[in-house]
Amino acid sequence: MISISPYTSSPDRRVMSDSLNVATPTSVSPDNGKMEAPISTSHNGIATVSILARQLSDAATRAETPMGQKNAESLEPMTDDKYFANKAQHDGEIPTTDDPELLARAQQATGFLNGHDSNPFKGLARDQLNLIAHDSGGVFTVNERRAALEAMQSMESPEAFDPKPTPVNGREIMILRLFRGSEPPVALPPATSENGTQRSSEFLTLDDRALISDMYAYAQSEGADLRYVDRLVSALGTYRHYSDGRQLIGSNGYYVDEYWTTFDFKPEDAIIASNILTGSAFSSTRIDQGFLQHILSPGNGAFSHIGGIPFLEQMVKRFSSEAVGQPPLGSEFATFEYAKTADHIVSTTHKDIKLPPSKVVVEVVNGVWSVTEYGKAAGYTLDSATRRVYKPIEPPADQVQQRSPLNIPAGEAPNNTLLDALADTREQPTTRWIWPGHLFKLMKNFKP
Known part of the structure; x- marks a missing residue:
């Protein structure tokens, strides 16, 4: 019940300025x-x-x-x-x-x-x-x-909550929060350049949307901040958009300051993740099991679903055959707080794995193009006008043809074909022959 200071608003909704003590009607x-x-x-x-x-x-x-x-x-x-x-x-x-x-x-x-x-x-x-x-x-x-x-x-409708039927207003909440009031048809994966900017929520299947409606209704009835559901839905929508995660390459390791660094859930979340995947509710939950395995892998979920594992565990149990007897949502879900990476992710630096030397030939720093030290050592040069990179190409040693000097007697010359002889003479930059005497001399010396 709302108790507001005495006196009331008139029908035109302007409140009188003075209080008036009267009998209670x-x-x-x-x-x-x-x-x-x-x-x-x-x-x-x-x-x-x-x-x-x-x-x-x-x-x-x-x-x-x-x-x-x-x-x-x-x-x-x-x-x-x-x-x-x-x-x-x-x-x-x-x-x-x-x-x-x-x-x-x-x-x-x-x-x-x-x-x-x-x-x-x-x-x-x-x-x-x-x-x-x-x-x-x-x-x-x-x-x-x-x-x-x-x-x-x-x-x-005073009956207790049943996780299977959609509660009153659950679908309306979903349509409002995910689709701004108008529900679109289910979009089809895979993710492409054409649908890359499309909202991931549009790729949620009809079963997904029915489940999400129930989640919103349940969370609201429990006094939970609906942004917890929003975050879970965002991860599920991305999973659907990218062909049930098949287009996503999970990795929980990156080079940081030249050393290989791996990332994992914090110990408490890692235990919860393991309990979800091995628990009895996993086989009967309405939440897609493939999605659970995907998001509870550190390579996929450590960053994309940061801090959301405790709420996910509650949803897995609530929407399973074990829903009856589950305790209500705790007060920790009453107010949504954006998770901090440092509070939810454990990083490990591997000093024995160092970033290989860079083989970049050209770099751009503050708009200035230059050849790197590696590029210089490899013999690359940069044309500052065209920004094209060049490297002198030396012919391989095994491709250099050994040719006879021109003053070798004809009888000692190796057996060559007429075309070889012609080609040989064309490639002599210091020799100038006068036709047709040149051709006659070649025919005379030619020995098949």
Whole structure:
């Protein structure tokens, strides 16, 4: 119940500046039933009417008029696609008042619908929630009315949570958070240059989306920060986008300061990862087993799912055949905190494995091109005008042909073909022959 300082807003939603002590009234619901109005108590012990009580009373009065608001049409902005089509507008709506309590309540209702705050109308009677949800007179924001409607719906479904059916609003939360209010068809892998910028969430399968809807609903019912689910979904979407991880090359090692360095989960997370993969819930969990093996490998998950293993363990158990009897989510998931690499990853430097010498020929430093020491030693040069790299090419020794000097007597010359002889004479840069005498001399000396 919300207790706000005395006196109420008028129907035009402007709050009166002075407090007024009055007897506590009751408001009549549209069902002609009685309900107790929320009250607040002043410092002198006199009961006073809260702002919410006056708002409820005004809403009840409007509901009793011929143009009353208790009808299906009054709920239309909150129950069909129009709500999500105008979600940004609803989230930005604020009461036209300077009263901090009213402003805070509207903000809390928006936070609740977005998964990171509690319902400001939790604890009110069903008749009171009904009045707020149906009142379209402008006293309550659309998000306040929707929050009241959800509180009323939760009273209609008191049964314990079952991980298989999709809870009320779970799918709506998923569509809002992942797809901005409009769910697209399932995109098909593999990842290509054409779909590289496409949102990974669009590659989630229909089974994935049903499970994620349940996760959001469960996390919200437990008071957990929905960003924990967001992070898990992000990793799963990437896994789907890249052909169930087949396009991702996992590696938990890199060269750091010239030495090979490996990375792993911190000891606590490594134990949890092992327990997930070897535990009895693994075989029956609704979470894709291939994805679990992928993300719980340090080469794939140490950085991409940093700090998210404890929440993943809770989801694996909750959405398995072992869900019954599982304890509720702990308070550690109430507020999402971005993980720090140093707090969740263990690095090991291997001094016996050093980075091989670089074989880069040219480097660019501050826009200046130059040949590296390795390049210079290998004989490379750089044309500063064209930035092309050259290296003198010496003919291999085994390709240098040994030719007879021109003054060798004809009888001592090796047996060659006519074409060889012609080729031999053409390659003599210092000899000039006069045709056709040259050809006659070759024919005379030629011996097959």
